[in-house]
Amino acid sequence: MQLPEQPLAGQPDPTIHANAARFLAAINDIEKPTSYYDPTELPAVGPTPPVPQPGQPPMSQWAVNASGVIKAVSVASLPVGGALWLVGQVDPLTLGIIFGSPAVAALAVARLVAKVKDANQANQPVVQNYYGNVHHDTRTVTSTTRGVIANTRNQLPK
Numbered sequence: 009m010q011l012p013e014q015p016l017a018g019q020p021d022p023t024i025h026a027n028a029a030r031f032l033a034a035i036n037d038i039e040k041p042t043s044y045y046d047p048t049e050l051p052a053v054g055p056t057p058p059v060p061q062p063g064q065p066p067m068s069q070w071a072v073n074a075s076g077v078i079k080a081v082s083v084a085s086l087p088v089g090g091a092l093w094l095v096g097q098v099d100p101l102t103l104g105i106i107f108g109s110p111a112v113a114a115l116a117v118a119r120l121v122a123k124v125k126d127a128n129q130a131n132q133p134v135v136q137n138y139y140g141n142v143h144h145d146t147r148t149v150t151s152t153t154r155g156v157i158a159n160t161r162n163q164l165p166k
Contacts, residue, residue: 064072095103153160 067075098106149162151160151162
């Protein structure tokens with residue numbers, strides 16, 4: 009088995025010299041250009057045929073608007089068609105239960121909210137008893153905030 013070479017006494021470690029040389033080479037590489045700009049003009053029309061691009065195909069503004077309206081009307085007709093199909097398939101009593109239950113639930117929630125609101129208004133205000141001297145300050149404070157970095161200065165009247 010061979011032992012790694014030890015530097016001679018008083019001599020610097022050879023790995024330090026190698027690291028320093030690599031570091032200096034990296035610094036020298038920084039001065040070299042990392043990109044190149046080709047100043048030649050690009051051809052206006054080339055031999056490559058046009059390729060269809062993703063997204064909406066090219067068309068007039070009127071056609072774009074018309075297609076949006078057609079999409080909106082077709083989406084809006086789905087619930088109407090579904091409801092008409094449902095009416096033809098289901099017993100009238102079942103329809104009454106299906107369409108009436110949300111209305112009954114909404115009325116019950118509205119009544120509950122009204123009762124809670126009335127109960128909150130019926131509560132007596134909280135009375136706080138203070139013992140000792142009490143000073144009530146009625147001064148008005150005006151503030152001004154200006155600048156991109158907001159700086160608020162409150163001035164008390166004198």
